Amino acid sequence: MALSNPYQKYQQNSVTSAAPEELTHMLYNGGVKFIKQGIKYIEEKNMEAAHKALVRAQEIYVHLSETLNTEIELSANLKKLYDFIVEQITRANIKKDPAILKQILELAEDLRDTWKMAMEMARG
Numbered sequence: 001m002a003l004s005n006p007y008q009k010y011q012q013n014s015v016t017s018a019a020p021e022e023l024t025h026m027l028y029n030g031g032v033k034f035i036k037q038g039i040k041y042i043e044e045k046n047m048e049a050a051h052k053a054l055v056r057a058q059e060i061y062v063h064l065s066e067t068l069n070t071e072i073e074l075s076a077n078l079k080k081l082y083d084f085i086v087e088q089i090t091r092a093n094i095k096k097d098p099a100i101l102k103q104i105l106e107l108a109e110d111l112r113d114t115w116k117m118a119m120e121m122a123r124g
Contacts, residue, residue: 021115021119021122022119024064024115025112025115025116025119027060027063027064028064028108028111028112028115029112030056030057030060031057031060031061031064031085031108031111031112032105032108032109032112034053034054034056034057034060035053035054035057035089035101035104035105035108036105037049037050037053038050038053038054038057038089038092038093038098038101039098039101039102039105041053042096042097042098042101043098047096050093050096051093054089054092054093054101055093057089058086058089058090058093061082061085061086061089062082062086064078064082065078065079065082065083065086068082081107081111085104085107085108088100088101088103088104089101089104092104
């Protein structure tokens with residue numbers, strides 16, 4: 001029987017014990033991470049790894065879009081933003097164009113940072 005990786009166990013515990021707002025922040029961090037990986041792999045000409053990283057980034061933003069609370073007015077705008085990000089990641093993945101990803105990266109980082117500030121303000 002193989003021993004489980006302590007880091008993976010820690011990550012799993014972090015996710016299962018996190019508050020909903022922390023989970024959203026983790027997703028934003030993951031989106032940024034996978035977009036950065038996509039850029040790096042395209043620049044290194046590792047197209048298979050780039051594709052995998054970009055698909056993971058897409059999955060994150062699709063999930064964020066699908067889990068929006070539609071009763072909140074801001075959700076409609078966030079959905080459009082997430083859809084735009086997914087569309088641009090798809091375009092960049094097809095063209096293997098890091099320039100598109102670099103533009104989206106700025107937007108992804110802004111979303112993540114804004115969410116973090118909002119969490120901190122809500123906590124007081």
